[in-house]
Amino acid sequence: MEVAAGGAKEIKQEIQEILRKGGGVLFIDEAYLLTAEYIGGLGRRALDIILTELENNIGKLTGVFVGYKKELEPFFEHNPGLSTRIPYSVNFSDFSDGELWNILNNLIATQYQGKMRVQGGMGGLYVRIAIRRLAQGRGSRAFGNARAVENLLAAIANRQARRLQRERLEGRELDCLFLTQTDLIGPDPTEASKSSLAWGELQKLVGLSQVKDCVNRMIGLISRNYTRELGEKKPLKISLNQLFIGPPGTGKTTVAGLYGQILADLGYLSNGEVVLKTPADFVGDCLGKSEIQTRKILEATVGKVLVIDEAYMLDAGDRGKDQDKFKTGVIDTLVSMVQGVPGEDRCIILVGYEDKIKTMFSNVNGGLSRRFPVERPFRFDNFDLKQLELILKKKLKESDLEYSLEAIEASKAIFERALMRPNFTNAGEVDGCLATAILNYEGRISKLPSHEQALDAVLEAVDFDPDWDRGMRNGELDCRPALEGRVSTSIIDTLSGFQKRCFGARKSHINPRDVVPTNFIFKGPAGTGKTITAQQMGKLFYGMGFISTDQVVECSAGDLLGQYVGQTAPRTKQKLEESLGQVLFIDEAYRFSRSQYGQEALDELINFLTKPANVGRVVVIMAGYTWEMNTLMSTSPVLAGIFQDDIIFENIPPDECISLLARELINANEGIDARGVFADSTSEDYIKIRRLFRSMQSIPSWSNARDVKHLAKKILSKNLELTSDGSLEVDPLLISSQQVIDCMLQMLKQQAGRYKHLGTGDKSQVPFMEPPLGAPATGPVLTNPRLAQLPAATDSEMRTSTAEARSNIEIGINIDTKASATATTNIDILDGSENTRHGHSHREGSGEIGVSKAVLVRVLAAHQAVIIKRNQRGLDHERLCHELLESENAMKQHEGGSGDGEGLEAKCNEIREKLRDIEKEMQDEDRLHQTLAAHGPCKNGYEYVRDGSGYRCTGGLHFIAGSEIPQLCS
Template sequence: MKETKGCSSPAMDELLALTGLKKVKMTAINLYKSALQFQRMPADVRKKNPLNLNYCFLGNPGTGKTTVARLFASVLHDSGLRSKSTFKECTAQKLKDDGVDEFRKLAQEALDGVIFIDEAYDLDPAGDKFKGAPVVNELITLTENERARLTCILAGYEDDMNAKIYAYNTGLKSRFNEVIFEDFDAKELAQIWTHMRSQRGWSEEDPRLTDVVVRRMMKSCGKKGFGNAREVRKCLEAAAERAMGRADFDPEAMLLQFVDVVGEDPRSNPKLQRVRDDIERKTGWKKIKKTIDVLIMVCGTNYQRELDGEKPLPVFLNRMFLGNPGTGKTTCAQLYGELLKNLGFLSSGDVVFKTAGDLGGSVVGEAQQKVLGVLQSAAGKVLVIDEAYNLNDSMYGKQVLDVLVEKVQGGENDDIAVLLLGYEDQMLSMLREQNPGLARRFPPEQAFYFEDYSDQELMQILRVHCQSEGVKPTMEFQEKARKKLDMLRRSESHFGNAGAVMNLVKAATLEASSRAQGEGQIRLEPSDIDIGPEDDVQQDPFAPLDKLYRMDGIRKKLEQLSNAFAVAQEEGDEAPELGHFVFTGAPGTGKTTVARVMAQILFHLRLLAKDRVQETSGLNLTGEYVGQTKKKVEEQLEAAKGGVLFIDEAYELGKGPFGQEACTAIVAAMTDPKYAGVVIIIAGYPGDINKMLDSNPGLKSRFTHFFEFPDWTAGDCVDLIQKRAAQGSYGLTAAAATVLEEGFQHLRKLDGWGNARDVDKVWKASLQQRADRVVEKSEGAEKTLQASDVQPAIGNLLAARRPKAAPSMPMFSWDDLSCQMPDSRTKEQPTESLKLGEAEATPAPAEAAPDPMDMEQRDPGVSDEDWQELQQAKEAFAQEEARVARELQELEERLKEEAARREQERCIPRSTGTSFASYTRDGSCANMKSLLDFLRLLLCLSLQTAWKPGMTLPGL
């Protein structure tokens, strides 16, 4: 155009001389061509076809938007499109701060020229209705009313302009011509680097240095925020500063070396080695130290690969710090910041601490704004988010994580490192449940795992802390502190580690301060620690079992388990698995009691951290809706941490879908390291427990010990009564003991036998009977239980347990009987069954069988008073038996009468097969004999007498 049209524009020449910016240059050339054609049009035509000279420059910083805008003002003037080359520059934030009136004044000053608004997205009219919206509204007016005299140029990121400016008014975008400023490519970045370096008088020691600089910058090229020419300038200024700080720097040569651009080799960097030494001196941290060594090694390999022009190995800056409290996560975060700074990843290396609560919000959008602000303030630093798992609990936490996924890429040039701190299980759960990108930003395999300190490490921390606090722990105190900390470790879900040590020393110091001590350091003694019941080597841990009955087999199994642990400890072998237990037996056999005793035994053997039993039932663990069951199981397991979880009536766990859910939760807990210190005991009836375990092989395989609890004998029951009487200073007569033994013999054969529970009922009832007797007869204060006290107590329990009378039994129904009109033969001749019943109902006294109780001989040494009392008790027992016989005989008579009445009725037979009502051909009730035999059986059961069909009994 210079040659053909004679055009001259120094501004256009300068613009075309800029590095890169191909699209921008084409826009400027096309603008100049349009201007030439426009000037050739008649004035009236130009007025009817005005050009749109408002522009929106979109791109990353450092691409020359401001420089090009200034040149555009001159190009517009040179081309004749504007009468002046006026250029007014401002930022969106300044326009908002000054107000719309100042904006109007600025626009008037820029008439016939250009007004340039940088970072125009900050006007954000939708988000800032009081300051930003008025300015944007005025801008819309200017672009329409003053388009012939004023050119408005906006600049900013493309996505922000679309989201914050154009979205506010759909007609706004059409008022501006968009000009895209692309990031510089590798060749252009190299040209800019060489040009800037030469301008400042620097030269390169090695020609490969430019390639290294460009490769580093190209890692960020194309990403939002990449500084382009500014990034080159920043890199050059940083390299120059390092060069001038070198001891061998020559001001005359002005040479840039590799070390000035990429830093020192991590394998020989003294500053980095000092940080590494600080980490190495920390107690514990075995995995952490290994992970940091690997990081330094990878960075050293990348250093050489970068010089050779090879692609570096990936390095992860953003990590999770996983572990229990007190393991040094916060301390490690500070050292990690120094480490990354000396590796060249961070410009500052300082640490910004935040908690999950600091990032949350109370209204929609607040959380995102908080996170963006925190990320901006943490540039060049390490951002630590403690207790990050709390972000998994609410919608606002989810918003925070989504912003982190969007903004934190984890690149080596991000100049920020984000650390998420928390418990391992909860943090990994958050990764699974939240934005999938979160696991890519914070890969679990790259996490720092902080293990709990060992006993030896805890003692080392204790000694160091005591020294810093000015107190002196004795060796005995340290040993007891070790036991206390071991108990805490096994009983707490999240052991406090160093924090637990500090709390223990603090409490012990306060206790020691209360004692009278001499001048000098405070000595910490074993008595300053409350550890609970201690392991007394002189005490038999199995002694509590001696108070129970039928415990020989159980005691033997527990002793075998104890011996296995003792031998393993003595020989230095791995301790056998403690496992879990199944208790089967009837009620009252001591299952719950043994569970409590077992917790104490295992605690004294140092196999459990607590001697406490968390008691529950299978029904209590079963929820009523999806998810409740698992929560109930976890609550009970947490309460039982370090001790015993006793689940009575565990067979309920096998019933229904929620019961199966509870079984699944328990199986999972048995293999979860979190509950490694919990011993689970399930108990119940043998048949029900076995059925439940057989239906769930996975659950059954988790139990390694099976204890059977046999029923008590009558002698066990009487012995317990005698021991209770002795404890209460009561006497128990021989006659009372005999009545009790005979009564328990009968009682234990009936359904519902409760073993110790029934003994307890009889004991309490006997005391009540004695109290009634003493008050009624106004006897003396002699504390003696007689046969007359215990006989009603056990007799009432026997009566309640005996089978109920026949009318209440559902197996017999008159509706099942079919009958026909009897003939004369039926009326004259009674059935064989009725004759048998009548004969048995009135036996001859002389033929009656002798009562075994009457044949019992009096033992030597039994006093007349005791013998008389025993005979009275026997007589009362016989009277009770006679009463039951009379009731059964009366029932039989009523049945006979009802049968006779029914025989007079005519009905259609309804019974078939093996129905109870089967009739003979002549209409008599053939099964009446069976009914009578059944009634006799009921009597025999109440008398505990063996019986065979057809036998004759007194009273029937």
């Protein structure tokens, strides 16, 4: 290294000095460093100077190059002429057992002047065991031969000194010139472990049962080897090196120190000190620097415990790609210097997460797996709630701090919420909680008069959490003020019931999580309060201590679905992990059944929620339209088993819509007087407004509260227009009944007009239900083989339901309005019975009013089959047209040729016949549907499909017998 650092100029001066003195020997130790990559060109240029001078001064200058055999191989590869210029090679083998014994015998005789006596004699059992242990390191680069014997004698003398000190304290007679069995080979591990202070400290640690068991087995194996050595049998191979795997804050560093001290007490480590390093301490900033730094660290930690935290960061990357050479150098140096064999005075502990550690071992030098027990690591699990409480009490006792029972309960609530978070830090949470409590205590006490400030610190619940009694105060978790008037009272009662269950369970010492569900299905039409209810559930479950924050993570099914295979599962898993300790609200969940990747998302959701580690750590709400959510649940029995609690949201009744409209108008401007319009529920204007709301609910696009808010904006906008016009004297703070009715009529006309074209015979304007995006053309994406096909209904059943429904809903009322000259003064509005407030929705798939679910399921299935058939027929038509064009072109090319033309003509005729059949089928179907649309009883724009012996509209209400078709066509 000195030669390389000095460069060519300095080594040349040194050689010239030798030659001036008449010649001599140039002894270069660790010669392989001259050609090392990280030395650069300095070492190589110096080597070239040396070789030139040796060749020019034969007989005067002799060069001796010393180094390890393996490392000298690249040294000779540097220059092909080296082997001829350095013709002689002397290999020094490791000393044999006999030679090591001779060295030890001579050292003892020399150091103690022949006066030292040995139990069993120098040729006895205990000396032989000591030599065999030493010889186990033979063959490794770190084996020091004679130096290793010197280190062995130093360890023996150290053990003797400690024994003599104990005997002196016990008052026993001392013999300083006698080496006992314990001095030579260490104490019996079984007895030594009992007297080890580190072993006692390990047993006092909270939890860590698996780690303690692993240490017990290690001590048992060491004890067995000790017994085998006394019987002169080969010891079982064990490695002191270990893998500590687990999350942060579980005591890995603490246990590493105790583990090292236990090994030192058993005589397996000469020091036992713990040295903590990270991968950054090993990786150099230039090529070759990593090897030097790693070697220095390993040499400095002989006899100690080297802990490498976050060791997975030494992963050099996939073997199939370009690996990080800096990290590869670290691992290769570890493999070369660490053997992991009995007798090696070294313990290295790699710390990290299990999955990342295993990935690292699969990517790096395979020799690393032979030096660390990859399949038998020490696993550190997360602490549970009881263990966290014990840790807190232990720390409080160590700090001489008093506490109340309420303080412990408040801290347990903090720990329970922390356990739900994805980055839970175990004992770190306890330290943070205690530090916060001490700061809050100091702030609370400092506000008191000096004479009331007690010297003995007693921590109260308010110190750990200023809002520790959340949910216990009267009305704190009452969601009625926030939800009243926005959702049904039955839903509010359901949420209140969850709160009562929770507090009742705690009073009865029952786990509340066993009686309060955490997975819900919200189903109902749009604008019925599903989102705001989810937000209130976040506050409710946070107050009950079920989740760590009252935040609600909102997303739609589309946010979880990927665009290609393999993208959906990671997206879903990431969103679920982000939601730990919170409420996850998945809107439009029915879209899972419409995508070819939906099942992938559902499988990941099911897998996540059924894992024991995730149960109760997240509240999941899946929301959507009633019919489509029912369909989704029917396609996945496992999903239905997980989400067993439904909360049903119904259309807001007209009277509640009126109350909501009044609130929205007042919230927009507190000075507005809108109560007079809605004060008298028996007035003619109030009845008109109620009927208008019923009519609006019959429109498929009705969105309940969302549309009511939109209506309030229209009314306010219209009022401002009239105010600023100046032509009329209008009070800007007074809303009249006529203004409300005019805006409702305008909104009703606008929305109803969007569906007028559905009743025409223009096929191009009829909505066409395409198959789900990316779905196969053979049928729905999600199917359930357990669902049997529904039986076809009889004509009498169909006619009865049609007649009954028609009598219920086809009642026209005429509202006369004097307001708008541009608006139609006579508008037929469906009124019907009170049940019509749950009007049908095309989007929701609920069909027309009065239709049973069985009938609706049957007609929608038939409609889907018609769509698939049409799509396939269109594909067949396009394919046949393409084949016909190719055949006609081929026939033109063969005109005037041999008999091939006749075969092509026959093929063209066959294709034309098939095309005529398809086109005739399409024309017949078009005529039939035009006839049914023009003359059938359904005026709501629904398409007719075959149902039993006749045709039924996809709304499910109107049926035409097959015998009536000819009469309609004529």
